[in-house]
Amino acid sequence: MIKTPHMSSPIFSHFRRRDRLIYQVLTAMDDFNPLAPTHPPEEYFSELSSSIVGQQLSTTAAHTIYTRLVKLLAGDVTAARLLAADDQAMRDCGLSWAKVRSVKDLAAKVANHQLKLNRLTTMSDAQVIAELTKVKGIGQWTAEMFLIFALGREDIFSHGDLGLRRAMEGLYGLGQLPSPAQADQISTKWRPYRSYGCLALWHTLDNAPI
Known part of the structure; x- marks a missing residue:
């Protein structure tokens, strides 16, 4: 070896x-x-948006749909741009109506400071899960994957x-x-x-x- x-x-x-x-x-x-943490806090919003889009899809399908969404938002996935985006246009990218509502809810909670993504790095694992699962469409599994792959949590x-x-x-x-x-x-x-x-x-x- x-x-x-x-x-x-x-x-x-x-x-x-x-x-x-x-x-x-x-x-x-x-x-x-x-x-180890793989994304700076300013990328957490796009990372979570991508996670919602990719739920229960193959990697290829998730990538295709998210790429269309990024193009719709002129290359910059932010809370403000998602809130301003037309729901039907998002649906036409391939998102289900449930996922349209979920990413809009994420965007709204970030925009009105109910969810402060820059604080996640200082929270315990349980606190991160509690924060993220306040968003419609983000459940325990999605929060746990974020902990492992975005925040680099080891346990x-x-x-x-x-x-x-x-x-x-x-x-x-x-x-x-x-x-x-x-x-x-x-x-x-x-x-x-x-x-x-x-x-x-x-x-x-x-x-x-x-």
Whole structure:
């Protein structure tokens, strides 16, 4: 095995002790990188808008629809431009009516300062989830994905992600989908690095979330 610089980090040491199966997956990942905030706060609005647009869609479909929306907004996805955009024009981009309402609600809450995105970096995981789920169309799963992939939080496990449970079934040879309680029992031993356990499980499916 070729040892990469990351393999000497506490993350790998932790999984080597606590879960050898996850450790083996992580060490086999060519694209492994420690989690870190990937977007500055001024990009959180467009990131969340993209997440809403992409819910329950393939990566390709989500990209196509969001690209059309960006073009409609003249290349700049901001709360002001979304609020000013015509609903039917947004629908014509491929958004469902429910998603049109959701991104408009996000825009309204940002515009009237009910949701202050620049404060998310200073909040706990639970506080971020509570803030984001005030928006219509942003549920627990979307908030958890934002925590992992935008804020770089390292100790998130998404209990509502069916892909994670399917990956657990395969990796641990369970013979059936684990119950939420079983999934929690497995993931608890990953603390404080549960997000990396999720990355490893998604890797086994080759199915990282949108």
